[in-house]
Amino acid sequence: MRIAMISEHASPLATLGGVDAGGQNTHVAELAAALAGDGHQVRVYTRRDDPGLPEVAPLTDGVDVVHVPAGPPVTLPKDDLLPHMGAFAEWMAADWRGNGRPDVAHAHFWMSGLAAVTAGRACGVPVVQTYHALGAVKKRHQGAADSSPPGRIGYERALGRAVDRVVVQCTDEMNELIRLGVPRHRMTLIPSGVNQARFRPDGPAFAKDRTRVLTVGRLVERKGVEDLIRALPAVPGAELVVVGGPPPSEMDGDPYVRRLRRAAESNRVADRVRLVGAVSPEDMPAWYRSADVVAATPWYEPFGLTALEAMACGVPVVATAVGGLLDTVVDGVTGDLVPARDPAAISSALRRLLTDDVRRTEYSAAAADRAVQCYSWERVAARLAMMYAGVTGVAAATAAGRSAAAAPTAAEVVA
Known part of the structure; x- marks a missing residue:
């Protein structure tokens, strides 16, 4: 099957850690590779991030x-x-006419969807939509600070009705879309995956000299790092290691890094907060394995890939009960869920888990098992290929044995 993936702002070749480079970039890269591994041909359409880059x-x-x-x-x-999505769609449609029409276009993010629907209608290509984040949720949590273009929520509603299928990544997202007015029967729930060749319990880990709580993500307010810093005084003896943000050489000049440092000083935990900055993808598994607990405490989260990567490394998770984290983290089994923006609840959960070796060991085993059983990219790609086949009429080019591998387990939620 010929698959076009549209990811207008999130290139799979981008260096992760910037404001617009995170989970979607990883998702597109891993999904495209997994689909290609099953014999499909994939072309990812993204914006040019340097005039000197090759076209392909x-x-x-x-x-x-x-x-x-x-x-x-x-x-x-x-x-x-x-304003540039019209030109993006025109260029993409011309490419499809000149270099071969894809069987299906899979748009990632709402602006990609606008370009995909426009080009798809011009060329007769069915379109599948994954939102990755919803404007209504962003507006609810950011209010006046929301920088989305006017009309985003309306565009997302219209897209949900215009595309051939909507792929949702978690139950919470499905419920949000239903409230938005997208028909439930147009949705299929297929979560993101995790690279199990890289993220696994065995392997090297960075050294530590005290109990370590690790959090990973872009340094933006909604990720809840300040809530973790406020929780740390009630977690005696533990250090908080924060991975993400600008490169180490640029940390001193970053306004949000300075804000986090001030928060650590005012809470009298500056000696126990370590801001690492951006690290190479190759080093991430060793960072996860070095942690006693991984904390994922965003105010809202479409999926929550870092929690899943930690689980795949056999590390228990304390996470806020929001978005995709409600699906990936099984409360009391693979980790503990706490209310968002509640430092007292976060500190209580961390303290309880860090002082209970038996519970932590049980969570670790269950977390690794859940990641393997439910979230392999091979499973995700096989299920998507079957869904593509349903909207295109083109048989999915997967091995015969993959149909069994793609069957949902009891632990999965399948639409």
């Missing part, structure tokens, strides 16, 4: 990344890209 660059065998020369380069924040 390989990601892996069977996957090409197409840098669409429509609009300005990546220096614009993603929220400013809406």
Whole structure:
């Protein structure tokens, strides 16, 4: 099957850690590679982030990344890209006419969906939509600080009715879309996956000299790092290691890093808070394995990939009960769920888990098992390929044995 993936702001080739580079970039890269591993041909259409980049660059065998020369380069924040989606769609449609029409287009993020629907209608290509984040949720939590373009929520509602299928990543997202007015029968729940060749319990770990709580993510307010810092005084003896943000050489000049440092000083835990900055993807498994507990405490979260990566490494998770974390973390089995924006609840959960070796060992085993059984990229790709086949009429080119592997387990929620 020929698959076009549209990821207008999140290139699978991007360096992770920036404001617009995170979970979606990883999702697109891993999904494209897994689909190619099953014999599909994948082309990922993303914006040009450097005028000197080649038009087409390989990601892996069977996957090409197409840098669409429509609009300005990546220096614009993603929220400013809406006016350029028409040109993006026109260029993509011309590419499909000249280089072969795909069997299906899978759009990632709402602006990608606008471009995909426009090009798809021009070329007769069915479109599948994954939102990754919803404007209604962002508006609810950020209020006046929400920088989304005007009309985003309306566009997302219209997309849900216009595309051939909506892929939702968690139950919470499905419920949000139903409230938005997207028909339930148009949705299929297929979560993100985790790279189990990289993220696994065995392997090297970075050294530590005290109990370690690790949190991983972009340094933006909604990730809840300040809540963790406020919780730390009630977790005696533990250090908080924060991985993510700008490169180490740029940390001192970052305004939010300075804000976090002030928070650590005012809470008298500056000697127990370590801001690492961006690290290489190759080092991430060793960081996870070095932790006694991983804390994922965002105010809202469409999926929560870092919690899943930690689970795959056999590390228990304390997470806020929001979004996709409600699906991935089984409360009292693979970790503990706590209310968002509640430092007292966070500290209580961390303290209880860090002082109970038996509970922590049980959580670790269950977390690794759940990641393996429910969230392999091979399973995700096989289920998506079957869904693609349903909307295109093109038989999924997977091995016969994959149909059994793609069958949902009792632990999965399947739409």
